[in-house]
Every structure is written in structure tokens, then in C-alpha cells.
Amino acid sequence: MMFLREPLLHFAVAGAVLFGGYSWLHHTSTEAVAVEPVRISEGDVRWVKQTWSSQWLRDPTADELKGLIDDLVNERLLAREAKEMGLDQDDTIIRRRLAQKLKFIVEDTAQLAEPAEAELQKFYAANPSRFETPGRLSFKQVYFSPERRADAAADARAALPSLNAGDAGPDGDRLIVGDVFDDTEAAISGMFGPDFAHDVGALQPGAWSRPVKSGYGFxxxxxTKRTPAAPKPFDTVRDAVLAEWRNARQAEVSRNYLVELRKKYGLELEDDVATALNSATAPTVAAK
Structure with missing residues (x-):
């Protein structure tokens, strides 16, 4: 029985006990996690049916509903196993989807608040250009095409005196959009470009202008007439004011939330990254 007194035997037995105990505990905890069931609630079934009905304009049959629930179970089982395997880590698509989902949740909180009437009135007064009847410009033009003339700008300048003198003046070139217009500055900008719309908007009625350049030429x-923009009465645009207020509120809530997240988690930039950012513009938190 001398071998029972061997230290090596004692060490081996102690090791076996420790290993067995660890294996049992680890196996037990693994089993506890593994047996956590995937639960499908009545709310899940109701959501599945509503989704189906909105697409097919009818309720699913019993067999179709069974297939939908099976698909949902399989999806959740695969998602759980994928997460257990760490497949959700460092995945750009998953990261963007999670960020988008949280962004929607944060923005939806802005919809819960209803502004007081005084707050809407204040917002309306602070943003008059959003709630007005746009101004209009009525004008006629003579067009000079760079593609048809050696120097369209010079030809336009040469024609100006006779036009201001009341003469018929030289014929211009044909322009597909026409020669006479009565529209908003935004519409004119869409036809000729923002620079043309800005320059024409600054002209005084009643005289021929110097050559004005557009995307077409000169x-x-x-x-003939300028109608200035006019504010719409608050009562007639209240719904639009409320919609704009909500959009602004969503942007503000999202911006503030991202600022707080930066404070919570911090932000570390490697030297090259910081240099690149500082050489351009300071990093900002996007609201949208």
C-alpha cells in the first residue's frame, strides 16, 4: 500500500477531481444556455399575419400561416446560432442595420411630443421662407447661341441698343423652352440654371438687360413684371408648419443623442486620421 502514499498519485487524483468538477460545471452552464428556447408569441403570429395580409390583401390559409411561422422559427434559430458563433462581429451590414434601427427609434421619440400652439407660431415666424407663396417673374428674352455664332456674347451686346430704342432688333436664335416666361424663380432656375435665375431676379422691370448667361448661352x-413672395396666413399652413417642426425636432433629437453617445463612449483617432480631419473641417454629428 506504499503507492497510496506517493505524492505523484495525490497530485494526479487532485487534478482529476478538479478537471472533472470544471467539466461538469462548464457542461452544466453550456446546457443551461443551449436549452433556452426560441419563443414565438401571439404578437409574433399577429405581426406575421398582418405582414402577409398587407402584401396579398387577404389572410393566409392555415398551411400558409404554418409555413410563415416555421420560417420565423428558422430565422430566429439561425440568428441565435450565428450570434453565438460571433458572426455578428465586425460585419458592416449588420452594424449599419443596427445603427439605422436605433436611429429610427431615436427619431420616433420626437414624434411623441406635440408642440404647443405658441411654439408652432414661433417656428412659423422664424422660418418665413418655408411658408410663403413664392415670387414670380414675367419676362421675355432674345437668345444668342454659342454653337451657332462665332461670338454670341458680342452679338448680344451689339443688339442691345436697338432693342432699348424700341426697334425690332435682330432675330435671336431659337430656344426650345420658348421666349416668354411667367414662373417662379425655382422653376426658372430649373430651366436655365441658378445663376441665370438669380441675375434675372435682380433686374428691374421695363428695360432690356445686359447679356445674361445661362447653360444655353447668352x-x-x-x-415685364415681378411679383414678390408673400407669406401665407398661419391658419392655412398649420399642417405644413407642424410637419416642418417635427422634421426639425427629429434632427435636433438625433443630433443631441449622437453628441451624448460621443461623450459616453469617447472617440479616439489615430494620428493620421486626426490630421486628415483637421486638414479639412472639424468632424460634425450628422442629424440625418
Whole structure:
């Protein structure tokens, strides 16, 4: 029985006990996690049926509903196993989807609040250009095409005196959009470009202008009438004011939330990254 007194035997037995105990505990905890069931609630079934009905405009049959629930179970089982395997880590698509989902949740909180009437009135007064009847410009033009003339700008300048003198003046080139216009500055900008719309909007009615350049070429412009923008009464645009207020509120809530997240988690930039950012513009938190 001398071998029972061997230290090596004692060490081996102690090791076996420790290993067995660890294996039992680890196996037990693994089993406890593994047996956590995937639960499908009545709410899940109701959501599945509503989703189906909205697409097919009818309720699913019993067999179709069974297939839908089976698909949902399989999806959750696969998702759980994928997460257990760490497949959700460092995945760009999953990261973007999670960020998008949280962003929607944060923005939805802004919809819960209803502004007081005084707050809407204040918002309306602070943003008059959003709630007004846009101004209009009425004008005619004579067009000079760079593609048809050696120097369209010079030809336009040469024609200006006779036009201002009341003469018929030289014929211009044909322009597909026409020669007479009565529209908003935004519509004119869409046809000729923002620079043309801005320059024509600054002209005084009643005289032919110097050549004005557009994306087509050069124009002599005669403004016949300018109708300034006019504010719409609050009562007639209240719904639009409320919608704009909610959009602004969503942007503010999202912006503030991202600022707080930066404070919570911190932000570390490697030297090259910081240099690149500082050489451009300071990093900002996007609201949208």
C-alpha cells in the first residue's frame, strides 16, 4: 500500500477531481444556455399575419400561416446560432442595420411630443421662407447661341441698343423652352440654371438687360413684371408648419443623442486620421 502514499498519485487524483468538477460545471452552464428556447408569441403570429395580409390583401390559409411561422422559427434559430458563433462581429451590414434601427427609434421619440400652439407660431415666424407663396417673374428674352455664332456674347451686346430704342432688333436664335416666361424663380432656375435665375431676379422691370448667361448661352432679358413672395396666413399652413417642426425636432433629437453617445463612449483617432480631419473641417454629428 506504499503507492497510496506517493505524492505523484495525490497530485494526479487532485487534478482529476478538479478537471472533472470544471467539466461538469462548464457542461452544466453550456446546457443551461443551449436549452433556452426560441419563443414565438401571439404578437409574433399577429405581426406575421398582418405582414402577409398587407402584401396579398387577404389572410393566409392555415398551411400558409404554418409555413410563415416555421420560417420565423428558422430565422430566429439561425440568428441565435450565428450570434453565438460571433458572426455578428465586425460585419458592416449588420452594424449599419443596427445603427439605422436605433436611429429610427431615436427619431420616433420626437414624434411623441406635440408642440404647443405658441411654439408652432414661433417656428412659423422664424422660418418665413418655408411658408410663403413664392415670387414670380414675367419676362421675355432674345437668345444668342454659342454653337451657332462665332461670338454670341458680342452679338448680344451689339443688339442691345436697338432693342432699348424700341426697334425690332435682330432675330435671336431659337430656344426650345420658348421666349416668354411667367414662373417662379425655382422653376426658372430649373430651366436655365441658378445663376441665370438669380441675375434675372435682380433686374428691374421695363428695360432690356445686359447679356445674361445661362447653360444655353447668352440672353437679352426684358422683365415685364415681378411679383414678390408673400407669406401665407398661419391658419392655412398649420399642417405644413407642424410637419416642418417635427422634421426639425427629429434632427435636433438625433443630433443631441449622437453628441451624448460621443461623450459616453469617447472617440479616439489615430494620428493620421486626426490630421486628415483637421486638414479639412472639424468632424460634425450628422442629424440625418
Amino acid at each position: 440672353h437679352l432679358v426684358f422683365v
